[in-house]
Amino acid sequence: MSSSVYTPKLPRWWWLHHAGYRRYMVRELSCIPIGVFAVMLIVGCWRLEQGPESWQAFRAALATPLALVWQLIALAFAVYHSITWFALAPRTMPLRIGARRLPASWIAGAHYLAWAVLSLLVLRIVGG
Amino acid sequence: MNPSPMPVSAVGANALRTITLEVFRFRPEQDPLPSWQTYQVPCREEWVVLDALNYIKDHLDGSLSYRWSCHMAVCGSCGMMINGKPILSCKAFVRDFPDHIRVEPLGNLTVIRDLVVKQERLLANLSAVKSWLIPKTPAAADEPYRQTPVQLDQYRHLSMCINCLLCYAACPQVALNEGYLGPAALALAHRYNLDSRDGGTFERMQATASADGIWECSFVGECSEVCPKHVDPAGAIQQMKLASSLDWFARRLGLGERS
Amino acid sequence: MQTFHADVIIVGAGGAGLSAGIAVAEQDPSLRVALVSKVYPMRSHTVAAEGGAAAVIRAPDTLEDHFRDTVSGGDWLCDQDAVDLFVAEAPKALTRLEHWGCPWSRAEDGRVQVRSFGGMKNERTWFAADKSGFHILHTLFQTSQRFPSIQRFDEVYALDLLVAEGAVGGLTGLSMQTGEAMVLLAPSVIIATGGAGRVFPFTTNGAIKTGDGMAMAYRAGVALKDIEFMQYHPTGLPGTGILITEGARGEGGILVNKDGYRYLQDYNLGPPDPWPRRKAMEMGPRDRLSQAFWHEQKKGRTIKTSAGDDVVHLDIRKLGEKFIDERLPMVRELSRAYVGVDPVVAPIPVRPVVHYTMGGIDTNIDTATDLAGLYAAGECACVSINGANRLGSNSLTEILVFGTRAGLQAADRARSQVDRPATNWDAQIQASFGKVSGLMARTAGNESIVGLRGQLHGLMEGAAGIYREDAPLRAACAEIAGLRRRYRELAISDHSKVFNTQLFQALELGAMLEIGEAMVHSALARRESRGAHQRLDFPQRDDVQFLHHSIARSGGQDAPSIEHKPVNISRWPPGERVYGGAAK
Numbered sequence: 016m017s018s019s020v021y022t023p024k025l026p027r028w029w030w031l032h033h034a035g036y037r038r039y040m041v042r043e044l045s046c047i048p049i050g051v052f053a054v055m056l057i058v059g060c061w062r063l064e065q066g067p068e069s070w071q072a073f074r075a076a077l078a079t080p081l082a083l084v085w086q087l088i089a090l091a092f093a094v095y096h097s098i099t100w101f102a103l104a105p106r107t108m109p110l111r112i113g114a115r116r117l118p119a120s121w122i123a124g125a126h127y128l129a130w131a132v133l134s135l136l137v138l139r140i141v142g143g
Numbered sequence: 144m145n146p147s148p149m150p151v152s153a154v155g156a157n158a159l160r161t162i163t164l165e166v167f168r169f170r171p172e173q174d175p176l177p178s179w180q181t182y183q184v185p186c187r188e189e190w191v192v193l194d195a196l197n198y199i200k201d202h203l204d205g206s207l208s209y210r211w212s213c214h215m216a217v218c219g220s221c222g223m224m225i226n227g228k229p230i231l232s233c234k235a236f237v238r239d240f241p242d243h244i245r246v247e248p249l250g251n252l253t254v255i256r257d258l259v260v261k262q263e264r265l266l267a268n269l270s271a272v273k274s275w276l277i278p279k280t281p282a283a284a285d286e287p288y289r290q291t292p293v294q295l296d297q298y299r300h301l302s303m304c305i306n307c308l309l310c311y312a313a314c315p316q317v318a319l320n321e322g323y324l325g326p327a328a329l330a331l332a333h334r335y336n337l338d339s340r341d342g343g344t345f346e347r348m349q350a351t352a353s354a355d356g357i358w359e360c361s362f363v364g365e366c367s368e369v370c371p372k373h374v375d376p377a378g379a380i381q382q383m384k385l386a387s388s389l390d391w392f393a394r395r396l397g398l399g400e401r402s
Numbered sequence: 403m404q405t406f407h408a409d410v411i412i413v414g415a416g417g418a419g420l421s422a423g424i425a426v427a428e429q430d431p432s433l434r435v436a437l438v439s440k441v442y443p444m445r446s447h448t449v450a451a452e453g454g455a456a457a458v459i460r461a462p463d464t465l466e467d468h469f470r471d472t473v474s475g476g477d478w479l480c481d482q483d484a485v486d487l488f489v490a491e492a493p494k495a496l497t498r499l500e501h502w503g504c505p506w507s508r509a510e511d512g513r514v515q516v517r518s519f520g521g522m523k524n525e526r527t528w529f530a531a532d533k534s535g536f537h538i539l540h541t542l543f544q545t546s547q548r549f550p551s552i553q554r555f556d557e558v559y560a561l562d563l564l565v566a567e568g569a570v571g572g573l574t575g576l577s578m579q580t581g582e583a584m585v586l587l588a589p590s591v592i593i594a595t596g597g598a599g600r601v602f603p604f605t606t607n608g609a610i611k612t613g614d615g616m617a618m619a620y621r622a623g624v625a626l627k628d629i630e631f632m633q634y635h636p637t638g639l640p641g642t643g644i645l646i647t648e649g650a651r652g653e654g655g656i657l658v659n660k661d662g663y664r665y666l667q668d669y670n671l672g673p674p675d676p677w678p679r680r681k682a683m684e685m686g687p688r689d690r691l692s693q694a695f696w697h698e699q700k701k702g703r704t705i706k707t708s709a710g711d712d713v714v715h716l717d718i719r720k721l722g723e724k725f726i727d728e729r730l731p732m733v734r735e736l737s738r739a740y741v742g743v744d745p746v747v748a749p750i751p752v753r754p755v756v757h758y759t760m761g762g763i764d765t766n767i768d769t770a771t772d773l774a775g776l777y778a779a780g781e782c783a784c785v786s787i788n789g790a791n792r793l794g795s796n797s798l799t800e801i802l803v804f805g806t807r808a809g810l811q812a813a814d815r816a817r818s819q820v821d822r823p824a825t826n827w828d829a830q831i832q833a834s835f836g837k838v839s840g841l842m843a844r845t846a847g848n849e850s851i852v853g854l855r856g857q858l859h860g861l862m863e864g865a866a867g868i869y870r871e872d873a874p875l876r877a878a879c880a881e882i883a884g885l886r887r888r889y890r891e892l893a894i895s896d897h898s899k900v901f902n903t904q905l906f907q908a909l910e911l912g913a914m915l916e917i918g919e920a921m922v923h924s925a926l927a928r929r930e931s932r933g934a935h936q937r938l939d940f941p942q943r944d945d946v947q948f949l950h951h952s953i954a955r956s957g958g959q960d961a962p963s964i965e966h967k968p969v970n971i972s973r974w975p976p977g978e979r980v981y982g983g984a985a986k
Contacts, residue, residue, distance in 0.1 A: 019171045020261070021254040025318035032227065036315070039363045103362070106378030107385060114293045172898045189641055189709070189740070201852040205904045206896040210441075212608035215644045215736060217536055218445045234739065255579055256901040262442060266556075275544045276503030285493070287500040289512030295505060302505050302537065306444050331544070338503060 042099050045092035052089040101126040159185045162237060164195055166207065167247040169254050177254070180204075186237045192244060193221055193232040196258075209258035216371055219307035222249050223258055229312035229369045249312040265308055268328035271350045276335055277343025294339040301334035301379055303372040310366035310376055322355040326366035326376030329357060333379040336386070344386070352387040360384075403831075408436035408553070408588040409816035410809070411572060413560045413615055415439035416446030417535070417801035418780025418808070419594035420542035421495075425809025426816075427549035433816055436586050438555040438575060440610065440906070443543045447596050447608045448801065451535025452647035452732060454527035455798035457492035459516055463524035465489045472796060474979050475521045475687050476760075476789020477933035478949065479628065481970035484767045484785045488796075488803055495802035496528050504541040505530050507729075518652050518680055519794040521687040521981070527795040532647050532732040538798055558584060559906055560614065562834040563591065563622040566825045569774035570622070574834040578906065581899025583835050585827070589819035590775050590812035593619055594805060597759035597781035599632075600910075601918045602867075603859035605756040606638055606645040615782045617913035619763045620920065624771045625953045627784040627967065629761035629917070630924035631934045633792055634868055636691035638755025640711035642740050646752055648794045650733050651684040653725070655718035657691070658749070659703040665714070669694040671982045681985040689791040689934045690981060692754035696868045707751055715749035722746075754868060758797060760788040760934065761924070764953060764967070769808040775815055779808040786951065790933020841908060847893030851907050854885055854892065858911075858918050861885075866925050871938045875926040882919045883961060889915055920954040920962050927964040928952060945976050 030036040055077075062073040076082060104126050105119035164184050169177040182203050184195045193211055200207050211221040214233045221232045224247035226240065237244070252260035282288065310326035311317045317325050332351050336344040351357055360380045367377040410426050412419045415437050426435050439446065458468050468489040473480050500506055500514065507515045507529050518525045530537035546552055557578040564572045564587070572587035595615025599607030620626055636657070637646040651657070654677065659665045664674045664683065671686045671694070678685050695714060698704050704712040718726060718733070723746045726734055730745075737743045737750045763778035765771050765785055771778060780801040787800060865871075865878035889912060896904040930944035931937050953965040 019175055021169050021171070021177055023250060023252075023254070023318075025251070025315060029315055029318075033365070035365050035368055036363065039361075039365075043361065103364070103378075103381070106367075106375060107381035109378075109382070111293075116296070170898060171900055187709075189742075200903075205851070205894065206898075208901045208903045210445075212441065212445055212610045213447065213450045214608065214642060215450060216739070217533070218441075218447070218449050218608060220441070220445045236739075256898075259901045266442070269544070270547045273547075275548050276501075278501070282501040285497055287497050287506070287514050290508055291512045292508050292510060294512070295508055299505055302540070303533075304540075305449075305536070306442075306540075335503065340503065 038099070042096055045096040048085075048089040048092045049096065052086070052093070097130065101130075159187065160237070160242075161185050162195065162240070163243045164199065165243065165245045166196075166199070166258070168207075168257055169248075170206070170256060188238060190237045191233050192223070192225055192235040192237060192240070192246065195237060195244075196232065196246070208256050217305055219305035222307045222309045222312065223247065224250055224312065229309040231307060231309070231371050234371060249308055251312050251314065251318040252308065260308070262308060265306060265311065265325065265327060268324045269306075269331060272324060272328050272332035273343060273347050273350070274328065274331040274335060276338065276341050277346055279340060279342030288340045290339050297339070298334045298337035301330050301337065301374055304331055304334070304374050305372055307371065309369045309371060313365035313369040315363060316359050316361065320355065320359055323359045324350065324356050326360075326380065329360075329383065330374055330376035330379040333383050336383070345390075348387060348390065351383055357383045357387060403583040403585060405585045405587065406436060407434070408586060409433040410590045410592065410812045411436045411438060411586050411588040412592045412594060413438050413573065413618075414446070414594035414596060414780070414782070415441075415443035415543075415554070415556075416594065416596055416780065417448035417538055417542060417798065418805035419443075419446075419592070420539070420546050421802050421805025422592050422594060422779060422809035422812065423552045424542065424546055424549065425806040426813045427551045429810055429813045430817065431549070431551050433551060433813055435549075435552045436555055436588065437546075437552055438558050438560055438573075438586065440557060440559045440578065440614070442556050443546070443554070444540060445610070446539060447611050448535045448539040448798070450606070450608060450645070451538070451798055452532045452645060453519060453649040453652070454517065454529030454534040454795045455496055455538065455802070456519070456522070456526045456793070456795040457496045457528060457799055458489065458526060459493060459514060459528070463526050467523045468492070468526060470974065471522050472787060472793050473789070473974055474977070475793035476787070476791055477943065477979060478945070478971070478976040479631075479786070479789030479932060479951070479969060481767065481786050482972040482974060483970045485787050486972070487767060488785075488787045488800065491803040491807075492799045495799060495806065499538060499541055499802065502541050502545040504537055507531055517649065518678070518685065519648050520651065520685050520691070521681055521793050522685070523680055527649075527652070529649065531728075532649050532730050535798060538802075555584070555586070559909065560618060561838065561909070562830070563618055563776065564827045564830050565622050565773065566827075570776040571825055571827065573618075574831055576838065578901055581902060585831055587827070588816065589822060590777065590816045592769075592808045592812050593763060593776070593778040593782055594780045594801075594808070595782045597762070598914065598917045599756050599759060601858065601914045601921065602632070602756040602862050604638075604643050604863070606635060606643050607756070612910035612914050613759075613782075613917040614910060614913045615778075616763055617916045619771065619773075619776065619778065620916060620954075620956045622773060622776075623956070624773050624776065625764040625955050625965075626917070626920050626924075627761055627764035627951050627953055628786060628790070628924070629759070629784075629920045629954055630866070630928055630952060631760035631788075631790050632756060632866065632921070633688055633758040633760055633934050634692035634754040635688055635757035636695060636754050637716050637752040638757075639736065639741050640707050640713050640751055640753055641709055643755045644736050644740050645755070645757065646716060646733055646736065646750060647730070648688075650716060650718050650730055652678060653718070653729055654678050654721055655684060655716050657684050657752075658715050658717060659698050660705045661703065663703075665698050665703065666691065666694055669697070673983045679983075682982045686981045687791055687979075688757075688794060689936075692868055693936060695754050705751065711751075711753060713751035713753045716752045717749040718745050719747065719749065758792055760784070760786075760790065760792050761952075764951075768811050769804055770811060775819075777808040777812050779804040784951075790935060838905070838909075841892070841894065842897055842905065844893040847891045849888050849892045851892065851894070851904070851911055854889055855911055855914070858882065858885055858915060862918055862921070866922055869936050869938050870925050872926070875922055878922040879919070879926060879961065882915065882922060886915050886919065886959070916956065920956075923962050923964055924952040924954050949976060
């Protein structure tokens with residue numbers, strides 16, 4: 016008795032349809048450059064362990080124009096991911112003190128603060 | 144609630160703006176495939192798209208099918224894709240749209256006819272997540288539980304869900320995984336999790352933390368963007384992920400169940 | 403055709419229907435409940451109720467005060483035994499809902515908060531911000547999911563009751579999604595289909611409130627009681643008829659005319675205190691406030707909107723943005739969206755709008771009709787606790803109290819009928835579906851749904867509005883009879899089975915014509931003014947001749963007959979309704 020129905024298919028390029036979907040896709044894609052950068056860090060550690068020459072060669076390789084461009088891209092994605100993630104943090108972790116809901120800006124702000132502190136700490140260790 | 148839209152003569156000619164409504168038609172008994180049909184509708188300034196559809200139904204084409212009832216954005220019947228975005232047609236003011244408006248059934252859902260989609264998936268999922276109060280302590284016979292305004296505020300925004308399915312239409316995961324419980328059902332599960340009277344979080348986790356539950360959500364976030372009642376299902380789902388992860392660790396560390 | 407057997411069939415899945423279903427399931431999980439509705443439960447019009455639900459919760463309020471406010475509010479047409487039962491059950495019903503998770507607004511100490519509504523001596527209205535009906539409906543629906551014995555038949559349109567030997571045995575219906583014929587059989591049937599505001603053109607009622615359930619019972623020979631009493635709510639938005647809750651006035655909103663004058667003081671409702679005085683001014687009963695608007699309009703003291711509507715202004719500005727957002731968020735949301743007015747900075751244009759059907763299916767205090775096995779609860783029923791004018795915030799409580807009661811009664815009967823011999827329903831089933839196939843088969847006809855409905859609307863508003871009179875009512879009786887004849891020639895253009903909304907609009911129109919006819923005949927017969935029924939030609943209440951319920955019985959294709967039935971006046975003889983400064 017039941018007659019036919021129409022089931023729409025999600026178009027292959029659905030994620031190009033709206034700005035919101037595109038922003039989401041960029042955030043998802045950011046895992047690739049960030050992941051590659053993480054692998055580079057691990058390689059760096061491994062080279063460091065092999066001795067000073069290996070470490071110097073690794074550093075030289077990082078300083079080539081192509082590598083620099085790649086690192087800039089990875090940085091851009093990491094910053095984009097962090098900013099969008101921090102913006103969502105107040106919704107993921109709503110906090111209150113007593114009866115008051117903490118303003119979203121405070122929660123996001125705390126994330127930025129933690130980011131800055133950790134970055135300074137790393138710079139201190141690496142640089143110092 | 145509007146009296147059925149009036150014929151042009153009664154509309155008041157000075158306030159009319161003629162718009163073109165391009166409407167998705169699907170009549171399985173006549174044609175196994177959907178098609179588009181356009182109508183010219185004289186609209187009054189304060190009309191919403193639903194009023195324009197009612198005008199079509201009453202004066203141009205009685206065969207156009209869609210659901211509606213309250214005309215005040217609370218019954219959740221009249222969600223549609225209007226110019227590609229899920230919205231309640233009773234809240235979509237014609238004045239906010241260009242002269243050409245495209246109306247489709249809610250996305251990601253099976254179309255029964257024209258603008259009418261199947262809603263059984265939401266209803267089944269609401270039951271699956273146990274979206275009802277599972278009391279933490281037995282209620283006193285004639286005495287309400289105490290709940291402070293602060294405790295009420297924890298879950299109140301989540302209790303505003305009108306089950307209109309706009310979030311299902313906005314969520315690509317709903318389309319990609321037919322079993323996914325979906326934003327509205329998960330948000331309502333969390334509504335009860337956050338209720339000071341409720342003790343059912345762990346029981347609900349059997350569904351919400353399953354393979355078709357919260358971990359299917361990749362935080363596209365569009366569900367919250369389109370929600371007409373500002374429920375923020377995306378936020379609720381992330382909170383559940385956090386709670387579920389903490390629960391997992393707590394049990395690994397032998398700290399027993401959190402609930 | 404599909405046939406289903408159940409123990410209790412409930413038609414309508416709003417507040418009353420869901421309450422009934424839960425009551426049956428809690429009472430006896432072995433009873434099979436069939437919950438039939440033409441919409442998904444959460445679309446039911448309970449969802450649109452805003453203000454709240456009345457129940458005595460703490461001193462100084464008393465059951466006696468609730469009783470007296472209700473009976474005097476109803477202009478002594480309420481059955482007092484029913485009101486006594488109602489006010490006693492009300493606190494239990496609302497507490498039960500609290501136990502199921504309803505997010506009632508709270509005081510700082512965690513207790514449920516109450517506010518005052520029009521015509522109330524004390525603060526008595528439980529509320530969930532200004533979305534009380536929405537929260538009640540969703541709490542009930544979500545709770546109902548716990549019970550496996552409740553089987554839902556969503557989007558099934560109930561057509562006709564099956565009746566044999568003075569008892570109901572089930573009903574016929576149509577699946578809206580497939581067009582398939584369905585027969586549901588059970589020894590108990592509860593009708594909980596809501597009111598019939600859609601019989602009028604300008605109403606707060608959603609599109610679904612077309613009186614189908616009332617008409618179904620009426621066709622089966624059950625009477626409609628006090629169906630001439632239609633409540634106008636004094637504050638609807640012009641154009642859409644969207645309701646601005648009485649809570650807005652309860653919190654301190656005032657009504658002013660074009661001169662900025664609080665005109666209610668001219669209608670025995672003063673003094674115009676700057677604060678909300680109970681039972682006075684803006685806190686007077688709905689019938690009085692709507693009638694005052696009518697007089698202001700006649701005196702030319704209302705305000706004309708750009709669309710040509712006459713309105714007065716509801717001013718809540720002095721409450722301030724923070725308070726409005728906390729206690730009346732929906733008022734702000736609705737006014738901004740639908741009339742482009744932010745009530746924080748400007749007054750809201752409002753006018754009276756058809757809101758509530760006081761009358762309905764005639765039941766006794768146990769929700770039983772005089773057809774064995776048939777029960778009715780909620781707005782579609784007339785128990786009667788609302789009399790000639792319903793007190794604001796009694797209706798949400800009513801659906802809970804009497805919905806539950808109907809469920810328990812129906813369950814008892816179902817258990818007592820297990821050995822009932824099978825009846826052959828074939829002839830009735832064929833007749834019922836025959837009407838639908840006749841309508842579907844008719845391809846030529848000059849009558850249209852929109853044409854007939856528009857004429858009905860015009861007649862109802864013209865003859866049975868805030869004020870009524872003999873001649874227009876007589877004319878309306880004749881003309882509606884004509885519309886009913888023409889309805890039999892109605893042809894529809896859509897002949898498909900799948901989700902044929904035109905077919906259901908046509909069936910709804912049939913119900914509306916029957917209910918509208920019963921309304922004008924009952925209004926014509928009541929030659930007095932009482933509550934929401936105001937006759938220009940009989941401006942006084944007449945307790946000698948008319949302190950009785952009107953009983954309208956269907957005459958089939960002919961005019962209904964109007965009979966009488968005594969009002970239960972068990973303990974408070976009729977007195978004067980006193981509002982304003984003189985009210986106690």
